[in-house]
Amino acid sequence: MNHPVRTSEEGLRADRVSLGIGGRILLDGVTLVPRPGETIGLLGPNGSGKSTLLRLLAGVLGPSAGVVTLDGSPLNRVGRRAVARRVATVQQHAHTQTELTVRDVVALGRIPHRRSWSPMTPDDLAAVTRALERTGLTDRADQSWHTLSGGERQRAQIARALAQEPGELLLDEPTNHLDIQYQLDLLELVTGLPVTAVIALHDLNLAAMYCDRLVVLKDGGAVAEGTPSQVLTPALIEDVYGVPVEVTPGSDHPVVRFLRRGSAPPGRTGPDRPPRAPDLPAGAAQERPG
Template sequence: MAGTAGLRADRVVRRAGGRIVVDGVTLAPRPGETVGLLGPNGSGKSTLLRLLAGVLHPSAGVVTLDGLVLDRVGRRVAARRIATVEQQVHTQTELTVRDVVALGRIPHRSPWAAGSAADGPAVAAALDRSGLAGRAGQSWHTLSGGERQRVQIARALAQEPRELLLDEPTNHLDIQHQLDLLELVVSLPVTTVIALHDLNLAAMYCDRLLVLREGRAVAEGTPGEVLTPALIEEVYGVRAEVTDGPGHPVIRFLRREAQPPVR
């Protein structure tokens, strides 16, 4: 795999608690694209993201970064390249928005060093890119859920990564914040892998989709190729109509047929 650019999972398996959570999944995002991970709860999306981030180690298969096995790349090098955004982050520490964003610079610091001349401009650029420059001094604890997620993306941007991994970042956000957040994500000059529950959001914002069920990949391709009524019923157990929208498919879920009254 030498010479292979970017982050790649090749036939990865992850066993936990006596069962297989991820079963032989391959994922090779192309530089600059946004790949959506879809599947019901328990399908392995979060575990696959943690394998890509190096937080978990595969039981079989391999995760590579530019053709090198991720375990051999080194934590500091990997942390400079790969940024992660979890579903929700909590802290009891009193931090400003700028403080949180500045945490993204830690991988670029030498051990015990206070920082470098590059930290300030990187943090300022991340705040500006994410629309938070005017809130840099505001307390983290006064922000809404959507604003906190935007700060986490700014923190990831300050890290200056080439790969960005997001685990259901739109959960618990209202529609406006979901759209704003995803508009920001897809505008970033990085390769993105994002786990999502909402199929319409995935269709709108992702270049390519990988669908998981019970840890296995069952479909991969563009939203138009993947999001079919048959696939949605097979994976999610619901009926849906799929129509052509402006540049992407639109999914309309159908109510279950009413059962006849019991006599």
């Protein structure tokens, strides 16, 4: 997709950010500059720094070096309420012991726009209604949060984020533990929103299908950045994830196939090497019911 040209200070960006805790480097000099309306996928194994980078972008953590800015101003100078009006986050899991309806959960997104203890205004109510409609949850609005499926809960969290009316949306592995239908529905929803999105993902094929650009992290550093076709190569995937793969060019995006360890290279079988078992699509081992 085409994106308008942005100035060097527009939007949310991370400039050579690092973070160390307890003598351990969690993130080391990473730069991220999303373009307006773009969907960026953060890839990398567990512990590579994806969640840490998202927390820095959200202002939940402060970098030990470098800076995160919003329209050119460091987040700590913008103020938490002002940041919350622009930047919404969706975590992997959301839990609450409080009995809430879906509408109650979505209405939490209006907190940055309201004064403490003030009632919902007509603008607040309209924003909640639009968010429910956009996520297909209007008929679930008065249903208990606790009765929703995993995929519906994730949609409700996205609706809560949309009710904030953000310009930037940060999602930390939102497809984990969802079945295939919910994974696809959720990413179709996110990439169709009028926001700039940064999504941490494990599934390489989903990242290739839905992200405009990918940033790959390893041991806290960025090791690759570019379009899915530029980034998802067998050499890089084996270096970062430690697994052999085949990557097939597609009409819209590359397709990644994991290979069984010790299997014969393509086209090589013989009496001393049994035929290779069918390869699994990337991320298949992670699919769980939603």
